[in-house]
Amino acid sequence: MKYALLSVTDKTGIEEFAKGLVDLGYTLLSTGGTMKKIADAGIPVMAIDEHTGFPEILDGRVKTLHPRVHGGILYRRDVKEHQDTVQELDISPIDVVCVNLYAFEEKFHEGNPEEIMIENIDIGGPSMVRSAAKNFKDVLIVTDPKDYDEVLSQMKAGKVDFEYRKRLAMKAFSLTAYYDSMISRYFQMITGEKAATYTYGLKRKSKLRYGENPHQEASLFVDPMSNSYFSHFEQLQGKELSYNNINDLNTAVCLAAEFDEESEGVVCVGLKHATPCGVALGKDDLEAYTKCYESDPLSIFGGIIAMNSVVDKEAAEEMTKIFLEVVAAKDFTPEALEVFKKKENLRLLKVDFTAGPLMEEIRLASGLVLVQDTDTDSEEGFDVVTKKQPTPEETRDLLFGMKVVKYVRSNAIVLVKDGVTIGIGGGQTSRIWALENIFSNQKDKDFEGAVLASDAFFPFDDCVRKANEYGISSIIQPGGSVRDQDSIDACNEENISMVFTGARHFRH
Template sequence: MTDRLPIRRALLSVSDKSGLVEFAQALAAHGTELLSTGGTAKALREAGLAVKDVSEHTGFPEMMDGRVKTLHPKVHGGLLALRNDAGHQASATEHAIPPIDMVVINLYPFEATVAKGAARDEVIENIDIGGPSMVRSAAKNHEFVACVTDAADYAALTAELADGGLSLATRRKLAAKAFQATAAYDAAIASWFSFADSQEMYPAIFPVVMRRVDTLRYGENPHQQAALYGAQARPGGIASAELVQGKALSYNNIADADGAFNLISEFRDKEPTVAIIKHANPCGVASAPTLIEAYEAAKATDPVSAFGGIIALNRELDGPTAEAITELFTEVIIAPAADEAARAAVARKKNLRLLIAPLLDPARIGFQLKSVSGGFLLQTRDNRLVDELKIVTKRAPTPQELNDMLFAWIVAKHVKSNAIVYAKGSATAGIGAGQMSRVDSARIAAWKAKEAAETAGWPTPRTIGSAVASDAFFPFADGLLAAADAGATAVIQPGGSMRDAEVIAAADERGLAMAFTGLRHFNH
């Protein structure tokens, strides 16, 4: 088996010509014969390099508007022939097929063509056939051929060529990257045909390819390994956020930051809003005329839990708000932008991470993928809020109660089930998350509100006169009565329980206003 491979003949055909000329010059300096096609050959000749057209090499002209040019035995035979197989070498000699030691290929820009909204015919024309075929041939025969698919590798390969050729270890790494590239390319094409062209939501094979964004220090716990991957061709969100400053994000930071980002995106077009997340649950959310007011109101919901949390904002982070946030130990701040004063304030806390992530439309079409033993669960995002708001009690909510009901309902959508959220004056008053019993969530949220009031020195907790949201229906009246005991005067819930009549009667008896949404928001 060959270790060092000198490159005597290379075929170059790239769409992205970044770094191409310099790499080709390095190959030529080592005596490599350059084969090429079309625009790549033109770029190399303009740089003063000697290039042989593939049509001259094969003795067969390009045809059908360039669709057929490298699909030829003199190309694929030169790539696939085993150099240590006498039969292969005899065939190559008989048919005058010289070996090709390297291909430098990147593929037609299919994803970019789709992303720019091109017409269907243009999208189809950007499905590369010859490129992936050569990549697969070269990568399969990596014992004798180097397959280069990433311009980022040019510099390292140039250095290694100076040592007498490319090592087998390098060729194996290049082959792995090559098959990853063709897998991603085919997945993008399959995805487009399934979802955009055929409108098939759940194809028999779900084509999903992720690109590694970062290798993390560890997973949920130090003994677990982890990495962050970004969804192919779906920019935006935490996976592509800019880390302005602070130490590297951990697995848990990213998971919590994603929850914070998804929640604050619900308020993208609303007044200044701040959300504080701890262990993937909101512990305080508020809207106000200014960010700093929203931050103080959100923190007041549960100042104990806010310690060490993730803080997300729906406006550009300003200096005064940044100064206030940095007074509390915080893991991550997420904002769509940050002014210079804010960046300077955050910079004084060297470990505090500042993430810049433009907010997304919460109604965007998308999927959620969750691993289970031996497979995955796939679902569309929970991107709806209310089917129909139906007042079911004798008393209708006041305008303020209605505002608080809807605010609490948005937040409840992002709280782990069973979820109960009290809100008053566009701020959360108490949050109960992830309990096995809904009535326990109602009681915990009320208890947290009482504790917050004692900490702040308020005469009464903010649950007095609040609205309460339940992510799913009350199966019994006990959860609703617990909320009423905490001082709630209005309730919003999906409805749909066998005991809805009993729950409505209990609300009427306590003088509550209650609305059904017809839509639940389990969040597991």
């Protein structure tokens, strides 16, 4: 007698798959809700406790953890000692195992309490999956409902060869690894501790057309345990997002989320090649976008826009006057959506700004993995270290600039005037070069009365001297150099106020 064991949480297509197996001569074994689903469809099925001779116990915690199940799955059909053992113990072979696991991920996203989460940790399911996958040479392991039709087709055609079995085993072990990674991370969340071994389980959402360049393959994966800005984004129109779009959006949206619309106003972030090229606050969408665009109308061409507000028709009309890759916002009015339809390839994203930033960042480094906390909630101070005090207007611009400079590649300098960036310099190996690049590339700008934000301390007083040449009135920086006093003295000489925050913001 040929046995197939079916025990699934996701019951999509299980009746059709069960019928197909019966038509191929298999006797079906099953449990609980899966058995009821199959039986209700008029398909003959045997309860697992009838097969094992042992009842389900402990509220279903133990039902398939039995030698007649795992012996029937794991014994090697080509080893005589194994054959003799199962014959002696009257263990029947189970040649097909169809299992998917308790909905731990779904229960997590529902926000269920700990006791429910614990009961949704599957034990018997992963055990059967791993047993069948280990013995894939003799046992067909099926874990994905999307594979049912193909599996039946291959079985009917007699094409279930070694390589096909191996591919199904790969999917099975990938499923259990992903599943266990979620449980591991859940326990680290509830204990507040990091284990010495750390596993990220990722689920592929889609393949991307290519990576940073056309010759690089790329895919988009989702982290099931994260609840950040992109966890629930909705694309409302436009082409498929590219690798570079998503990478750029990560910076643009996180920067836009630094500003609270209700207390600080509407912010518009313009970004190109993963670094801001213009950021502005305004009383409404149109003003914020216009100021952002005018801060650097050259760089924003072909870039992306992120706003912490609901984009209206007037702002949409201005945005459609240039080529943009993406516009991401809290939402869009119906009238704005009608305007954007004129640019059918323009990607529009509705972003959940209430979710909060990702609290952990991961980078691969040639076989090493770097993990750090996200640069949020740092212990920033506001210590005026010069004789001159910043005015209330300068203070607002200083705090604005410090938020922006966090998202510029180090060494980073940002110049701000009246809630608008008027110069952004980053990615330089010398801090003075970052400042000099702003002045040389923005020769038409009036820098008189602007403020300067730096992501790290000044090792020399050269930035202060250069800033004074262009009328910079106030500076904010972390401080911490052994030569801080040189910069303080230079500010006092030039009548510039300077603030130390004590918090560095390198972004490499």
